[in-house]
Amino acid sequence: MFGRFGFDATTSRKIATDAGVPVALINYHFGSKEGLYRAIFEKRSPAIRDQRVVGLQLARSEADWDKRVELVVKALIVPMFGLRNDGNDGAFGRILARELSDPSSEGRGIFREMFDPVAEMMLDALAECFxxxxxxxxxxxxxxxxxxxMIVMMDNGRIARLSDGTADSEDPETAAIHIAAILTAGLKHRDRGQTRGS
Amino acid sequence: MFGRFGFDATTSRKIATDAGVPVALINYHFGSKEGLYRAIFEKRSPAIRDQRVVGLQLARSEADWDKRVELVVKALIVPMFGLRNDGNDGAFGRILARELSDPSSEGRGIFREMFDPVAEMMLDALAECFxxxxxxxxxxxxxxxxxxxMIVMMDNGRIARLSDGTADSEDPETAAIHIAAILTAGLKHRDRGQTRGS
DNA sequence: ATAGCACTTGAACATCTGTTCAAGTTTTTT
DNA sequence: AAAAAACTTGAACAGATGTTCAAGTGCTAT
Structure with missing residues (x-):
């Protein structure tokens, strides 16, 4: 529900009703609604981080430069789309995207705590490539x-609508392949003449 | 305020207090909070659409293929960042990004009404390029x-934090240049071998 | 001038929000 | 078996939300 509606629009009562329990249980077990929300991240984010770390190690050990850039891109994308996770239906990826795009997220500091470290690793890996x-x-x-x-994870059906169903955010594997292809090419062939001196 | 906090988190009272008027005025003049919200889009979105249309016409008249791809990318990006708009501080771009990423936006249908048509023009222009x-x-x-x-428009300071201030979402012009460079290269050099058959 | 209309105002409304409370029930420990 | 701790429950709480209302004010056309 957090992934579909975001933090604010997901009310404690909706969660409780959906789970078939009284509302008070949320505050008893997690202290607050935000406590429950954080618990989700504390449970799932280590797996994402580990997958990224492994993906970056894999990229570092790749001698072929072209392959290496592609592996760095995939180290970022693949874990988010939950492609390696078996029991994962991609719900956590959606929550992640919502939290990143939520205006009130800065106050919670979840990304700062749990994802900035691995983001800096990604930045180092990129800097090493270029x-x-x-x-x-x-x-x-x-x-x-x-x-x-992110835009794929947050999509509410607009992608399918605009593409007449030929592109579908519900098919994360295909989405990941297409996006990775564009981004890999973008990094490899970037025209630095345009960005020089700014 | 809609751009900073999103639709739900921006309350009628905050708007009224900020404007120094009673809350009831919102409902009298715009019918509802959503009416005021829609009025913003109805006022500003035609300008964005027109700038995109002009940008695409400019791209179509460009003979050099490399330049042409770049112009299509910029036709999308430049109007959003409000670079051509004089009195615009980029606030509307932020509202746009929020609305696109807001889980409850589908129910409002603002993008479907006001931006899907120009999105289809963009798609046609891309298809013509490739x-x-x-x-x-x-x-x-x-x-x-x-x-x-979008991620630049929605940023709350994370970009500056991760880059130690060397990249800043508050400087939309620089952001636009860098992003356009990567995307242009990505489109031009995309490895279609990866995406074939999916 | 005066009637009519548009607009403004502050208070009230019903509803929903996250959280707390006291009273129960179940489980665990002694 | 008795005591203690952990857990569950439905009701209540204070506060905030968007909206409405009746009364008042200002402007405009006749």
Whole structure:
């Protein structure tokens, strides 16, 4: 429900009714609604982080430069889409995207605590791939990747509507392949002449 | 306020207090809170749409193929960042990104009414640039561009934090240049071998 | 001038929000 | 078996939400 409706629009009573229990249980077991919300992240985010770390190690050990860039991109994308997770239906990926895009998320600090460390690892890996890039260029590249990934996770049906069903955010594997192809090419062939000096 | 906090988190009373008027005025003049919200889009979105249309016409008249792809990308990005609008501080771009990412936006249908038509024009322009691409590929490319753009508009300071201030979402012009460079390269050099047959 | 209309105002409304409470029930420990 | 702790429950709480209402004010056309 947090993934579908976001933190604010998901009320304690909806959660309780859906679970078939009294509302008071949420506050007894998790202290508050935000406590329950955090518990979800504390349970699931280590798995995402570990998958990213492994993906980056895999990329570092790749000698072929072209393959290596592709592996870095996939180290970011694959765990988010829950492709490696068996029992995962992608719900946590959706929650993640919502939290990242939620205006009130900064106050909760969940991303700062749980995802900034691995984000810095991603930035280091990118910088290692492109030693001549400036810090700003590396960061903008990372954010571009992040955004492309996010819009798929947050989609409410607009992608299918605009594409007449030929593209579907409910099929994360296909989405991941297409996005990874564009982003990999974007990183490899980026025209630095345009961004120089800014 | 809608741009900073989103539709739900922006209360009628906060708006009224900020404007120094009684709450009832909102309902008298706009019928409802959503009426005021829609009025913002009805006022501002035609300008965005017109800028996109002009940008696409400019791209179509460009003979050089490389330049042409770049112009299509910029036709999408530049109006959103409010670079051409003089009195615009980018607030409407932020509202747009919020609405696109808001889980409850589908019920309002603002994007369906006001932005799907120009989105289809963008898709046509992309398809014209890459005649050998499938419909799905064109759509995923479009969504990739949209997402990369969105994450900058929605940023609450995380970009500056991760980059130690070397990248800043408050400087939309620089952001637009970097993102456009990556996306343009991504479209031009996309490895279709990866996406074939899906 | 005066009637009519548009607009403004502060208070009230019903509903929903997250949380707390006291009273129960179940489980665990001694 | 008795005592203690952990858990469950439905009702209640204070506060906030969008909206409505009746009364008042200001402007405009006749």
């Amino acid at each position: 030693p001549d890039w400036t810090r700003a260029e590396v960061n903008w590249a990372y954010q571009t990747m992040l955004g492309a990934m | 005649p050998d691409w499938t419909r799905a590929e064109v759509n995923w490319a479009y969504q990739t561009m949209l997402g990369a753009m």
